[in-house]
Amino acid sequence: MSSFSGKSEKGDHELGIHSEPVADGVYRPEVDTSGVNEKKLMRRIDLHVVPWLGVLYLLNFLDRGSIGNAKLYNLERDIGITDTQYLLALTVFFFPYSLVEPASNILLKKFRPSIWLSFLMLGWGIIMTLHGVMHDYGGLVTLRVLLGLFEAGLYPGIVFYISCWYRRSELGSRVALFFSSATVAGAFSGLLAAAIENMHGVGGKPGWAWIFILEGLFTVLCAVASFWIIQDFPDSAKFLSDTERVFIVRKLQEDQQFSAGGEKFKLKYVWDSLKDVKTWIAMGMYAGFDGPLFAFSLFTPTIINQLGFTATAANLLSVPVYAWACIVTVVIGFWGDRIGHRGMLNLFLFGTGLVSYIILIASRNPSLSYFAVYLGASAIYPTIPNSVAWVSSNTEGSYKRSVTLAMAIGFGNLNGAVSSNVYRAVDKPWYRLGHGIILAYLAIGWICSLIFFFYLRYENAKKAAGARDEVVEGVDNKNADPRNGTFASVEDARREKGDRWSGFKYTL
Template sequence: MSEKSCKNDHELGVHADPVPDGQDAIYRPEVDTSGVDQKKLMRRIDMHVVPWLGVLYLLNFLDRGSIGNAKLYNLEKDIGITDRQYLIALTVFFFPYSLLEPPSNVALKKLRPSRWLSFLMLGWGIVMTLHGVMHDYADLLTLRFFLGFFEAGLYPGIVFYISCWYKRSELGSRVAVFFSSATVAGAFSGLLAAGIQNMHGVGGKPGWAWIFILEGLFTVLCAVASFWIIQDFPDTAKFLSEPERVWVVRRLQEDQQFSAGGEKFQLRYVWDSLKDVKTWLAMGIYAGFDGPLFAFSLFTPTIINQLGYTATIANLLSVPVYAWACLVTVVVGFWGDRIGHRGVLNLVLFGTGLVSYVILIASRNPSLSYFAVYLGASAIYPTIPNSVAWVSSNTEGSYKRSVTLGMAIGFGNLNGAVSSNVYRAVDKPWYSLGHGIILAYLAIGWLSSLALLIYVRRENARKAAGARDEVIEGVDNKLAHPRNGTFASVDEARRERGDRWSGFRYTL
């Protein structure tokens, strides 16, 4: 498809002369979009895109973390496993979960979100249900592996999918709203587990088995519905009229998302991502919050339980922690879109996390430790949508963005294999080793955020000075250099170079 090229100094590069008339073309010039009610359309897009994705991720997070709630109701004893075997089972989940995320994002782009995301959800719903009939350690290992296999593509897929609908300045709030469902899942899982365990003995099954069965069956039902509910990309979405589809694509291209009108897969997009230093710094940022995230979601009930509370009370006391995390995540998401300084915001959030885990390491007071859990939730959960928006907005090219997000999220999730093993039973009740390792992860996230902020700031300065200007045939630009490429038009230069194009400005 053709792609829009606006004729202004910003998009040409500040040192280039305008491109001759007729050389650039808007997306689908034959379509008149003057009758589109823009505010009404954006509200309709919000209602079609974000809420159901929030439901999917709620179920994803609920199903993944429910084993932490089930553990409090004699799961280990009933299937005859040790604490070490339990930790190994948690670890097994993360290998397929991490390694399959980049290829899953490429599959999402080629096979359509409505089909791919629904298929993944159906698969993990079935696996989740089978947790309720497992009998031994081998069953648990097998089921956790396949749960990771099917859940792998959902989170990076949703993040990439949302980035294909919204401008860069709108991503943070939308991702925050969708991701807040993870905090709702954390709160809801405690309430749900406390209620479902009362079914102990029904059908000859223990209470923990019913937690898996009921949650899994509900996921299967939602997966079937998703085949019809999930929309595809803007240029093919069925709930939009033709003028509305064209308006959305043009709007994204005006925001320097030039691949919004369609992009054919080429292997070089993968190599572009692998060679980009931003991809590797993003992987450090994702490790910095994903390691703490998985530890937090899997072990919060256990930590509270070891502070002197019974299993049910510990599950219930985790509810307000997640409710608070939900509120802070949404507020920070909207605030990040408003102020735009996502790098600085990342530094503040990671810094708050560092303070919270220093308190957890030093404290021997249950009340102070419980307060630090709130502080940790205030740091970990809001950092995720802010980082997602920051990384996504600084990567242009739909396939390159899908690979970059898949790699960053995959590597971040791989660290869940580490953090799921750091809270050992022998370290209770204060878990100093586990808290110390999470503290190290947060430090990695803080340093990676600082490095990325410095890098994009310097790159913007170099672009503004003309050091990244490409040679455009027919354009007199004394600062242009062949090392940046030679192109027939500005439209070709920005399509080929993506975020490396001289007119592209990174979000700070």
């Protein structure tokens, strides 16, 4: 049994004030939550929140990357395009995919997850189905732009949505569980493409067209179901009782998520994100793994194919690579929650990725290169949920967090426009240029992770020394500095400053 009072767990010294810990921020103090069983409640929340999000992201990743499988079944020849045109069609996807993500997250907060996420899914499912009836280069480019537009909001939206349900120490494992569906999609896409290709000639359509049509129609069906399946935020979720909703909000506020009880939109929160140096460091970190991620998902079958395997064999040989990535992603997610040192994990994972691509550049042995693909998968995929949890847990204020995550993810995704062009047909079978560019991305991610770690440690030290203390009316604090803000109460300071509040401790 457990209950939360809404009081800060930090002592007077850590708060930088000489008074009792604040108690005026209790969410709905008239509600008694002492009878709530936390473990049972969290298991129920996990079942209602995480699995369906995993299904959505599986379909998102599957639909986005299926063009890589279709390419192996003569897509280029049948619609009369060159390899350069194919790469350009992949590239245009990323511009709308990246640019609309911050706006999409704000709309998610305004229209509720059940409506906004389902709407996005319905749109991209229809666009995906239309891929099966395109017949020229213009049609392909148009559909890839529209697909990027509708798919843009799902990933940052889900990440933000999950961060509104769980404490910082619970976030990594949940993000890893939902994100592991991306690895399942990578494995499943190869099996599915190999099976669907057997429909070649049915209805007068080639096998690659049926890959798009069947996957798109299934996405549309799941989108319709999502309007009823997706839950909204904790303070309004229908599957919780009133007491349970209060319990969850208080629990989040205890974890320094002060906006958990609801927050009205202010343009100030957007500017807070834009002015925060952490946002810009996170953007570099996300570029470091998103560039490699998109290259990996789009070209793994092609890379294996050029190592001497047939198209179907290459699709099938990509399956165990993704299965391994799924296992590692989940293990790292739970381990990160347990040890709490996400910065060190990030450095280790990016380092592993650097080793894998050095091997790919140097290798002239298909077996060694295939092993390096496994090593790359076990580095790239688990880095993403670990980084998401790290950035999210150090950004307070629901709107600020939504904008920060969307900007970081959006900029990371924009780099897919680069990495989708680096594996050129003229460089086969070893693709040294492509591997070298991905190696550079991983190095950027490692450096940004190191900078992020030292910046957070520096800020924690400053807060502990009282250098970030704000003036609170009626509180005697010799360290208080008007330059850090002046507030009527500690509660006001927490709400207005978010993670910049002197009592907020960053997680390393």
